[in-house]
Every structure is written in C-alpha cells, then in structure tokens.
Amino acid sequence: MSVGISARDVLAVSSLAKDICSCLKEIGGAKTEYQDLERELECLQKALTHLDRLQSKKPSPTIDSIRFAALSCRRPLEEFLRKIRRYETSLGPECTKKSLQGQLDKIRFRFGQSDDIRKLQNYLSVHLGTINILLAEHGLETMMLASEEAESERLQIHQRLDDTQNLLHRVQDNISAQTATVLNGMSILAKVHSIVSGETQSSWASMKEIVAKACVSTQQIYSVVLDIKASIASKVDVRWSFFQDPLICEDALGRKFPVPSEYDFAMLNVIIRQRFQTGPGSAEVALGDFEITEATDRSSFLSESSFLRPGSSLIMAILIENPFPIMTDEVCPMPRCGSSVTRKVDGGGRICCRCNVWFAVSTKKRKATDIEDASMVQQVIQEILDHIMNGGESTQNTTRKRLKITYNHESVRAYKNVSLANNAHYVCDECRKTFKRAAHLRRHQLSHDAPKYI
C-alpha cells in the first residue's frame, strides 16, 4: 500500500484543499451554499498538516493508510477546483455586479455547482472520517508504544535503583570496616608511640650518663696533662737533645741510618762494625776493607781526623776484588751483571744502569785474600771479634797473616756501594795473562822468548 505514496503527494493534496478554500472565499457571493464544504476542507487540511508532523517519526502501516486515504481525495478536489476557476473571474471581487454576464454566471454557478458541492462534500466527509479514525488509531498505537517504552524504562530505572541501593549498602559496609581498621591502626600507633618514647627516654638517660662520665674523664685527663706539663716545664734537661741535623749514612748494602752529628768518626766506625756483625760484608768490615766518603765528594775518604759536618750525607762502600784482570772503571763489576751501560755520578764513581750499584776504583788495597773454605772464614771472624771484645788493639796487624777471606759471590750480589781494590796485577803484554807477583810474570814471559842457545 505504501508503494508510490510519499510525503510530497500528501502535501500536494493539502495545498489543493487550500487553493479551493481561497477560491471559494474569493467568490464571495456564493458563501452560504458551500460553508459546510469549506469546513470539511479546513478539517482535511488540518488532518493533513497533522499527518505532515508525523513524517519525521518511524514509518508505520497506519500512516501509509492515512496517506492513501488523503491521496484518494486528490482527483475529486482537482476536478472541483478546475470547475470553480471558470467562475472566478466573473464572480470575484474585481467584477462589477451590474454587468448582466456576471448575474447570469452567478445564477448558473448556484444551480450548476450545488450538486457538485454536495457530492464533493459527501465524498470528503467519508474520507475525512476514515482519515480521522486512522489518525486516532495511530495515536492509540503511539500511546501504547510510548506506555510500553515508559514501562520498560520504569523497570530499568527500578533495576538501577536496586543496584544503586546494593552499592550503597556495600559502600556502607566498607566504610564501617575501614573505620574499624583505622581505629585499630590508631590504637597500634598509640602503643608504638608509648613503646618508642619509653625506650628513647631510657636511651637518652643512659646516653646522658655516659656523656657525663666522659666529661668527668676528659676533665681528669686534662688535669693529668696539665700536671705532666707543669712537671716537664720545671725539669726538662736539654743536655742530651740533638740540636743539629743528623748525618745520613748509607751503608754498603744501601741501608740509610741517621748518625748524631755530635758523634765522631770513631763512634761512626763502631756503629758500622756493629751493623755488619753478621751477613753480607761482615768479613770485609771486620778486616776494615771498607771506605766512608761524603756523598758529594767520593774521592776523599773520611778518617780519624775528619770532621763530621751536620746534615751531610755519607756513603760507605766495601772494597771488593776487581773481577776483571785488566783495570777498567766503566764496566759494572757485579757478578752476573757486567753491564757496560753505566753513568757518571757527580760526587765521583759510576752507577750501573742495570743493577743500580755504585762503584769506583779505589786507591786502597784489599786486605783479605781469596780462599774457598767458608768454615775457616767464620773461624777467623770469630777470632777477630773475640779479640776486640777482650780489648785487644791493632787487631788487623796481629791476625793479618792468618786471614784468608773468601770472595763470596752471593754476598757481593747484596752490595749497593762497592770500591774496586787497587791490587795491582802483573799482566803479560803478549797473552794478557795476569800474575800477582812480578817474579811470576817474569818467569812466564821467558816462555814467550825464543830459546837461546849459548
């Protein structure tokens, strides 16, 4: 039924009814005959206007039926409009009532159209009734739908209210539980506070006691210190204090030790002999095979008459046998080194760049001679020491003849400062063989000479 019926068609019918109304109003003379028709047309127009307002809502079969009923009025309305437009010019307000043609038309209209008006009126009243009934039906349907929707919404609202009430109950329960927890926490906090404050108070009290004791002890210590200070100030003895810088002596093993500058050479000698009682160099020191020089000038040796300058540095070197048959002063004399890379020292002598040993050729002769028997060395040293202990003098002279000290490689390796003894060697010019005595060299040289036959 709804096919081909649109809102525009309904509007066309409405405008048609409006046109007929305006036409009838313009034909003022025929007013009484079609008052009812005019009322019917107005009713139709109102119904159609009401129908137009329903357009925006969702389509329903009732609205389509109303549209169909409205459209079925279209054809008779158009026909009637066409008929009355013919009389519009002669019966309208513009025409003069005196003209004969106008009076004739009026009479013709009154008799010719009264049947049409009645027919149209009946037709319209039937359809208008249908339209009104359908509109009422549609209104009822809409109301029913609205009441159903309202009912469902009411149910939803009721449901939501129930949910909200449940939530409120739950929130209330939570709040009461939290209140209980907070109260519990507050009581615990109060307990903790009381415990902590009690402990802290006791700690503070004990700390206060400790601090008070510490204060008392400090005061006692201070008074003791004051007493000590007073006693020192009155009894200090400055006779044995060192007012000069001490001498710094570096011994043959590289050990540095301070020597009071009030000491003389003999006391320094005693100190050195005491330090070399055992260990590397003990035999050489016991025999006096060592030299003491100033670090700034190693060519002049200290002796009994030397003055020990306060603050100066002394070097002690042990006399060792020159290991090389030919005298040289640029090759390191240390066993298992023999490096030729050496540098000159300002005070004199040279220092090996490899083993850092200071060495120089001395003018002194070495008293000890080489032997291989180590036990005999110990025996000889013991004899010397015993002699010294017994107050003997000129030890070296009395024992020199019996002394034979080994040239111990291991002890030589421990030395830091060495002097090469001036034990003159007798060297053969032809084969570089060395001899300790000139007679031996002369006897050897005879072997190079050509045999002489006399």
Ligand SMILES: [Zn+2]
């Ligand atoms: Zn070296």
Ligand SMILES: [Zn+2]
């Ligand atoms: Zn020779």
